Amino acid sequence: MTRATAVLAISLLCCGARVLPAQSRELLGQGVKAYQALEYDAAAALLEQSLGRDSASGLADSLRARALTYLAATELFRGQRDSAVGAFRQLVLLNPRYRPDELIFPPQVTNLFQEVRRATRAIAVAVPPVTELRTRVERFTARVLASSLADVAVTLAQEDGTPVRELYKGPVADSVVVTWDGLTAAGAPADNGRYLLRVTPRTLTADGPRARQVLLEVKQERPDTLAWPPPLTTPPLLPERTSSGPAFRSLAAGLVAGAAAVALPSIMAQGKDATGARFAVGAAVGVAGFVGFFAHKPRPLAANVRANASQRDAWKKKLDAVKAENATRLRMVRLVVRAGPETIAERGSE
Amino acid sequence: MIGLIGMLALTAPAIAGSQGRPTLAFRGDAGFVWVRSDSAAVGTAGAARLRGPVLGGEGRVVFNGFSVGVGLLSGTLQNGDQTVKRDFIEGRLLVAARPVPWLEMSVGPFVRAYVTDSSTGRWVFWQARARVDAPIVTASLTSYVELWRALSSQVNLVAGAGRVQGGEAGVVYQPPQRPFRLRLAYRVDDAALRGAGSGSQTLEAISVAIIVGGW
Numbered sequence: 001m002t003r004a005t006a007v008l009a010i011s012l013l014c015c016g017a018r019v020l021p022a023q024s025r026e027l028l029g030q031g032v033k034a035y036q037a038l039e040y041d042a043a044a045a046l047l048e049q050s051l052g053r054d055s056a057s058g059l060a061d062s063l064r065a066r067a068l069t070y071l072a073a074t075e076l077f078r079g080q081r082d083s084a085v086g087a088f089r090q091l092v093l094l095n096p097r098y099r100p101d102e103l104i105f106p107p108q109v110t111n112l113f114q115e116v117r118r119a120t121r122a123i124a125v126a127v128p129p130v131t132e133l134r135t136r137v138e139r140f141t142a143r144v145l146a147s148s149l150a151d152v153a154v155t156l157a158q159e160d161g162t163p164v165r166e167l168y169k170g171p172v173a174d175s176v177v178v179t180w181d182g183l184t185a186a187g188a189p190a191d192n193g194r195y196l197l198r199v200t201p202r203t204l205t206a207d208g209p210r211a212r213q214v215l216l217e218v219k220q221e222r223p224d225t226l227a228w229p230p231p232l233t234t235p236p237l238l239p240e241r242t243s244s245g246p247a248f249r250s251l252a253a254g255l256v257a258g259a260a261a262v263a264l265p266s267i268m269a270q271g272k273d274a275t276g277a278r279f280a281v282g283a284a285v286g287v288a289g290f291v292g293f294f295a296h297k298p299r300p301l302a303a304n305v306r307a308n309a310s311q312r313d314a315w316k317k318k319l320d321a322v323k324a325e326n327a328t329r330l331r332m333v334r335l336v337v338r339a340g341p342e343t344i345a346e347r348g349s350e
Numbered sequence: 351m352i353g354l355i356g357m358l359a360l361t362a363p364a365i366a367g368s369q370g371r372p373t374l375a376f377r378g379d380a381g382f383v384w385v386r387s388d389s390a391a392v393g394t395a396g397a398a399r400l401r402g403p404v405l406g407g408e409g410r411v412v413f414n415g416f417s418v419g420v421g422l423l424s425g426t427l428q429n430g431d432q433t434v435k436r437d438f439i440e441g442r443l444l445v446a447a448r449p450v451p452w453l454e455m456s457v458g459p460f461v462r463a464y465v466t467d468s469s470t471g472r473w474v475f476w477q478a479r480a481r482v483d484a485p486i487v488t489a490s491l492t493s494y495v496e497l498w499r500a501l502s503s504q505v506n507l508v509a510g511a512g513r514v515q516g517g518e519a520g521v522v523y524q525p526p527q528r529p530f531r532l533r534l535a536y537r538v539d540d541a542a543l544r545g546a547g548s549g550s551q552t553l554e555a556i557s558v559a560i561i562v563g564g565w
Contacts, residue, residue, distance in 0.1 A: 268539075281534055295487045
């Protein structure tokens with residue numbers, strides 16, 4: 001087994017073959033076993049191979065941190081202290097909060113790690129892959145990690161670098177949670193687009209931590225709004241004035257009867273001269289019609305006016321409530337934030 | 351008379367079957383009548399114009415949309431220079447029904463007489479009447495128009511009676527908190543004598559009346 005492992009390690013080193021993620025995990029497991037068997041040369045070869053020469057080796061960050069820890073310990077026990085320091089430095093940069101397990105690794109390993117951690121100033125940012133939030137009331141969260149005390153600024157910018165909002169400015173001893181309510185600095189919901197969440201050291205030094213950034217793809221989802229209450233009509237509104245119908249019916253009754261009185265001789269006694277008496281009666285009846293018209297003239301119905309006023313008030317309150325609710329809903333735009341991988345920000349963009 | 355008996359016989363079942371108690375109503379009339387006669391329609395030779403005040407009244411028994419009534423109107427008419435004088439008497443019996451509140455239909459005999467010391471000119475005819483009431487101010491002011499026509503007519507003149515028809519229009523006022531109503535009316539009757547050129551008699555009347563009880 002030991003020999004086979006050594007042969008495998010040597011053959012891998014010689015071939016320099018590109019490894020797949022599944023193979024990387026296998027190599028990591030074999031490397032750990034070789035380390036535990038005190039076969040440090042083979043362990044170093046296997047672990048280096050599992051890590052790969054580029055970031056495409058496929059190991060997840062947690063496995064990568066494990067591989068780097070074992071590699072650093074292996075190199076330390078091989079007497080390659082510089083290589084061990086280099087592996088630990090990579091580990092700190094990968095995850096500033098990572099700590100080797102003191103039950104697994106002896107003090108000389110953990111002490112070296114602490115020494116390297118203190119010397120290596122690194123920051124990182126961790127975000128959930130997908131966050132859905134309602135602007136103003138819910139928040140997108142990002143955890144900013146630091147290997148040692150760091151003074152950072154966390155900003156949100158458009159992909160072209162245009163600042164959108166500063167989210168945090170201050171020290172990070174170990175980690176700090178930064179939240180974003182989905183609004184720009186102007187208070188408006190963020191538009192659809194790609195944004196950069198950037199963690200930048202506020203004091204730039206040669207050995208200081210490098211800025212980190214995460215690409216955020218933001219998409220708005222407009223909320224449904226409530227329909228306005230239907231306008232008030234009659235009914236349920238009550239008539240506020242009496243109808244003009246009775247007034248005109250009264251007028252018509254008087255005028256028709258008056259006209260009939262005047263016209264009766266012409267209808268019933270054609271060709272006969274009639275006295276002027278019919279005009280007196282016709283006029284009286286006609287005047288009665290006008291009296292009836294004015295008696296029935298449309299007038300306000302105070303009780304109905306009051307009842308309608310309360311109905312209108314209730315309707316207006318309902319309308320105002322719907323408007324307020326819609327305004328609230330429109331202010332609370334729903335955002336879907338999809339996070340890309342964390343990357344090191346370009347120097348020019350810091 | 352036979353017609354009146356038949357009419358009462360027809361309305362008797364309705365009276366007996368009616369649920370409400372019959373009520374009485376009275377009307378007192380005061381008015382002025384103008385009569386214009388061509389030829390001998392009023393028993394005078396040639397055309398005559400008579401006029402004069404009249405008084406009268408009518409009583410009714412009213413029950414559930416039906417009513418039976420009797421009326422009388424009389425006065426003295428004379429011509430302009432007061433050389434011709436006639437006593438004027440009208441009487442009628444009627445049976446009326448209100449199929450709808452705004453319509454009254456009635457039928458009955460009607461008698462009109464012009465009386466002198468020596469002779470009496472008498473018209474008798476059966477009338478069919480239709481009256482339409484149109485409220486002007488609910489329950490206090492109502493206008494109405496009534497038209498009638500004679501179903502048959504007789505006159506004790508040589509020429510005989512022809513077409514007889516007429517109409518009335520007026521307004522009825524119910525004073526507030528009063529048990530009576532006031533009526534102002536104008537009516538015209540035209541009675542033609544049979545035969546071409548026989549002439550006719552036209553009566554106009556204006557009257558005020560006081561009505562007590564449901565009409």
